[in-house]
Ligand SMILES: Nc1nc2c(ncn2[C@@H]2O[C@H](COP(=O)(O)OP(=O)(O)O)[C@@H](O)[C@H]2O)c(=O)[nH]1
């Protein structure tokens with residue numbers, strides 16, 4: 001039987017530096033090949049995983065939340081239309097466009113690009129990059145789970161941070 | 169679902185404000201946005217109808233600072249309260265690590281409160297959770313109104329599992345921080361229990377201790393570590409969320425009765441209060457089309473729902 005605490009245990013998602021380094025390498029290669037401006041990897045909950053390229057002009061957290069929301073809404077729409085899901089989404093602007101592609105079932109790749117490249121180029125290389133990243137995620141999933149991910153002082157440190165932050 | 173990212177040295181948690189329409193969820197976020205130290209909160213983004221009713225969600229990123237070497241962040245959402253927006257509520261609730269349930273204390277609103285809480289229970293169930301095993305804090309809001317239920321009545325009707333609760337007048341900023349502080353504490357506590365190598369000191373007061381009103385903050389205010397926390401603020405002040413923007417997107421207007429949808433062309437119109445920068449405008453622009461398409465998707469969802477009901 002799955003206990004409550006097991007359930008919560010399974011509810012986490014942990015990204016380790018060595019895995020992210022491999023993801024970053026793929027993202028940056030994709031950035032160069034596709035001529036896009038930046039790439040954001042976002043998890044389904046709307047948290048940033050990693051990014052590559054010129055993200056200075058972007059409020060990453062808000063974009064991540066909106067991308068995840070947009071994706072979730074579209075997935076529901078696909079269901080209502082009897083589709084499994086739309087695996088690629090594309091929003092076209094006057095200057096910048098954004099393409100969203102699902103990577104595995106937990107993460108979304110958001111690619112921002114302008115007229116320096118074309119949708120075709122982005123789509124072509126994105127498919128390849130997504131496949132490579134999916135392989136890495138599958139590998140990660142097969143690895144035995146590590147425990148003790150956080151520092152032992154996390155509890156007391158959190159308490160201090162909360163008290164400091166929420167002073168009226 | 170908490171994301172622990174050792175590459176970014178970040179812990180990311182998702183918090184959702186739930187409750188019936190007009191109970192004060194958006195107001196809570198506005199207060200947090202105003203009151204939190206400048207660099208620690210980002211822009212407040214609202215996907216709202218023209219009448220300022222939440223259509224999809226409000227979103228506020230909040231950076232608590234360094235906790236044991238990890239930048240600890242909360243992504244805070246509100247859901248639309250209106251009954252017929254359940255599909256979007258489910259989407260927003262997905263993957264939440266903690267919930268603040270904002271109840272309306274105004275006499276006559278109890279049925280709506282109960283209905284919304286029941287709906288929360290059902291939606292949690294779809295994700296294999298329930299009210300008692302999810303970090304939840306109740307907020308009894310609008311205590312300033314002349315005709316309100318007593319706290320006993322609120323407790324009796326809503327709090328069957330003895331969750332922490334707070335009284336609030338969100339419009340005046342009262343009770344907003346204590347509520348969020350407690351929930352954030354519960355979320356980090358759950359994380360600490362599941363992830364720290366050995367049992368490290370707990371984040372909040374032991375479960376079962378009944379909290380009433382704002383006095384409860386004193387109960388949890390032990391062993392502060394101002395030095396560490398100060399460092400944290402210093403670090404995060406280099407972050408980029410210094411401009412406070414209230415981005416209201418009045419992209420779509422919907423109505424309960426007539427399934428008439430009017431899409432308006434206005435995109436994001438950030439009102440910059442301090443140091444407007446070019447990058448903000450760019451962000452606004454292409455965030456505009458994400459938002460607009462999201463809103464359109466939402467409306468289609470509702471329409472699809474309506475059509476299904478009718479056919
Ligand atoms: N009297 C009173 N009004 C409040 C309080 N908090 C919020 N309101 C008002 O209730 C209305 C709905 O608030 P809003 O935050 O938009 O509700 P939401 O639908 O839950 O997001 C607004 O007019 C607020 O000003 C409160 O504590 N007291």
Ligand SMILES: [Mg+2]
Nearest residue numbers: 193194221222
């Ligand atoms: Mg609202």
